[in-house]
Amino acid sequence: MSDLPDTDFTQRFLFEDRDVRGEWVSLDHSYGEVLARHPYPQPVATLLGELMAATSLLVGALKFDGLLILQARSQGPIPLLMVECSGERDIRGMARYEADQIANEAGLAELMPDGHLTLTIDPIKGQRYQGTVDLDGANLSECFTNYFVQSQQLNTRFWLDASAGKARGLLLQQLPRDRQPDDEARDESWQHVVALASTLKAQEWALDNETLLHRLYHEDAVRLFDVEPLRFSCSCSRERSGNALVSLGEADAKALVEECGGTVEIDCQFCNERYLFDATDVAQLFAGGGTDGASETLH
Numbered sequence: 001m002s003d004l005p006d007t008d009f010t011q012r013f014l015f016e017d018r019d020v021r022g023e024w025v026s027l028d029h030s031y032g033e034v035l036a037r038h039p040y041p042q043p044v045a046t047l048l049g050e051l052m053a054a055t056s057l058l059v060g061a062l063k064f065d066g067l068l069i070l071q072a073r074s075q076g077p078i079p080l081l082m083v084e085c086s087g088e089r090d091i092r093g094m095a096r097y098e099a100d101q102i103a104n105e106a107g108l109a110e111l112m113p114d115g116h117l118t119l120t121i122d123p124i125k126g127q128r129y130q131g132t133v134d135l136d137g138a139n140l141s142e143c144f145t146n147y148f149v150q151s152q153q154l155n156t157r158f159w160l161d162a163s164a165g166k167a168r169g170l171l172l173q174q175l176p177r178d179r180q181p182d183d184e185a186r187d188e189s190w191q192h193v194v195a196l197a198s199t200l201k202a203q204e205w206a207l208d209n210e211t212l213l214h215r216l217y218h219e220d221a222v223r224l225f226d227v228e229p230l231r232f233s234c235s236c237s238r239e240r241s242g243n244a245l246v247s248l249g250e251a252d253a254k255a256l257v258e259e260c261g262g263t264v265e266i267d268c269q270f271c272n273e274r275y276l277f278d279a280t281d282v283a284q285l286f287a288g289g290g291t292d293g294a295s296e297t298l299h
Contacts, residue, residue, distance in 0.1 A: 009227040010060035011209050016221035018189045019175040024209045025056040027091075027167040030232035034093050035165065037272040041102045043111055047072075048081055048095045049162025050140045053169030055083040056091060056230055057158070058119075061171065063087075066123035072135060074115030077101035081112075084270075087124075090233035092270045108139050117143055148173075155190050159197060161205050168205040172197055193217070234271035241266040241275040242285050250286045257282055 007028035014021050031049050040048065055070045062068065065087040072081040083093040103110065115135035122128050131151050137143040141160045148156035155174035161167070172193055180186045196216045204212060213222050244266065245253045257264050257279050264277045277285075 006227075008230045008232075010056055010230065011227045012060065012225040013209075013213060014223045014225070015189075015193065015217075016223055017179055018193065018220070019178050019180050019186060020190065020193050021173055021175055022193075023057050023060050023171040024212075025053050025060065025167075025169040025171075025230075026209075027052055027056060027230065028165070030091050030230055031162070031167040032165055033232035037270075038094070040095060041097065041099065042104060043102055043106055044078060044095050044097045046162045047078065047108070047111065047140060048083070048093050049167035050160040050169075051081050051083045052091060052093050053160050053162065053167040054140065054144050054158060055085045055093075056089075057169050057171040059085045059087070059089060059230075060228060061173070062121070064121065064123055065125070066121065069118075069120040069122065071118045071120075072112060072115055072140075073118070074112035074135065076111055076113040076115070077106070078111045084235075085230075086235075089228065089230045090235070091230055092232060092234050094270045096269075108135065108137070108143075117147060119147070157194055157197065159200060161202065163202070163205075166205070170197060170200070193220075234268060234273070236268035236271060236273060236275075238275050242277065242281075245277060245282060246285055250282075253282050253286070254279065 007026060008030045009026055011024045012021065013024070027049070031052055034048065034052070035045055051070055051072060055068060059068050067087070068085050070083045073079060078095060078097045080096040082095070083091065085091040112135055116132055117135055118130060118132045120128070120130045131147075133143070133147045133150055135143050137146055139160075141158045144158040144160075145156060148154060157172045159170040161169070174186070174190050177186065180189055200216065204215070207215070210224060213224060245256075245264065248256065257277070262278055266275045266277070267273070
């Protein structure tokens with residue numbers, strides 16, 4: 001489904017003799033699409049890329065139809081990071097920030113003090129799930145690791161990287177008891193795979209997954225599965241923007257047009273597209289004519 005499956009994908013792997021699974025993510029084009037639409041300062045771009053990588057890893061692990069939403073909020077220089085990824089693996093992301101408060105060398109604690117992370121799973125069928133934890137790690141990798149340990153009581157580790165316009169990630173998770181029934185053997189096995197993954201160097205993120213796996217786990221039997229493509233896609237549309245106006249009611253929508261000098265602008269915070277509605281467009285909406293043939297859309 002992706003135009004660039006070789007640059008934007010997740011890929012699962014499994015240790016044949018251990019109760020451990022893993023997942024890689026690579027985001028080049030889709031991360032680049034997000035950065036091309038917003039002039040984010042580097043610290044903001046880095047955190048957003050890491051959040052996109054984490055979201056992709058979770059979609060690869062959960063396998064559901066619907067929408068996965070990750071939001072990191074704080075009262076600091078970055079009040080919001082938000083990434084959405086659908087079960088069809090369409091991903092988009094955005095950030096809000098105070099440019100004059102962003103220091104280039106600042107870390108997560110300075111950029112998002114007293115922050116919290118909210119994970120929402122909104123399936124097409126079934127119940128909506130939402131969980132929230134504090135952003136209590138030194139970086140987003142630690143925060144996600146803490147989230148899963150607290151929420152699922154499963155040994156889970158994340159490694160996230162976003163640099164040079166590319167976002168990468170690695171997830172390791174201990175599986176239910178199967179190949180290793182002995183507690184001590186399971187613990188030693190988990191510590192083994194985590195210790196080796198922790199030796200991953202920044203420059204090695206550029207390597208292909210097969211090469212990386214061989215470097216880290218050449219003494220283990222590891223099965224690498226096929227890639228699952230991802231792509232950047234925004235779900236905004238003129239129709240959705242028109243529906244937002246309709247939800248206001250006809251009188252309020254017309255009043256809003258007047259207040260805005262004759263044209264209402266509805267901007268998408270994710271992709272930066274702008275939808276314009278004048279009095280004629282609004283009248284057409286409430287006459288049941290929809291948004292066809294209406295005012296232009298701006299980028």
